[in-house]
Amino acid sequence: MRKKSTSTSSFGASEKVTHDARRFYARKFIASYAAAYNFTTADVSEVSLPFTLRNQIFCKSAVHMEEIPDNSIHLMVTSPPYNVGKEYDEDRSFGEYRRFLGQVWKEVYRVLVPGGRACINLANLGRKPYIPLHAFVIQDMLELGFLMRGEIIWVKEGGGASSTAWGSWMSAKNPIIRDEHEYILIFSKGTY
């Protein structure tokens, strides 16, 4: 049987078929994004993690991971502190918090092998204001040179139940949606 093939349509493809995406990738939209955010590390090679460092837990801040050599880790998964007053949180301003996470992302970039993955579990915070934290973290990761590979929406227990505040009774003029999900943002270093 002959395999069906498609090229990118204005509505995307509705079924899994071989796909000629050349027209899509030839668009200025893609090339200009790639020029700004498509960092590659083709010249970097992977380093084998020394045996003595395997299966070790370092009880310290991830801001400094000097024990770990450059280009030696395949996967980083984190759920960072949210800076909302939990036992382990410090009271950082928004800028300080972003810089703190940025220091960790920089270390993560250093230790990952080319093509290594970084997975960041985050929720957006607050109502007034609502802080779209994931958008800032994506921006910071792209600026450090990570390639974004996708995001997983983690629908929390209770997702799908109505969780909306409508304003005053009989006057639904200020509907507010409560998030019932978190994000797991997926990045890689340097290569696809």
Ligand SMILES: C[S@@+](CC[C@H](N)C(=O)[O-])C[C@H]1O[C@@H](n2cnc3c(N)ncnc32)[C@H](O)[C@@H]1O
């Ligand atoms: C949102 S919680 C994640 C909890 C984790 N998913 C678990 O189930 O244990 C954030 C964690 O980050 C840790 N943490 C806070 N500051 C840190 C830092 N500078 N470096 C590494 N971990 C840190 C906290 O101790 C806390 O365990």
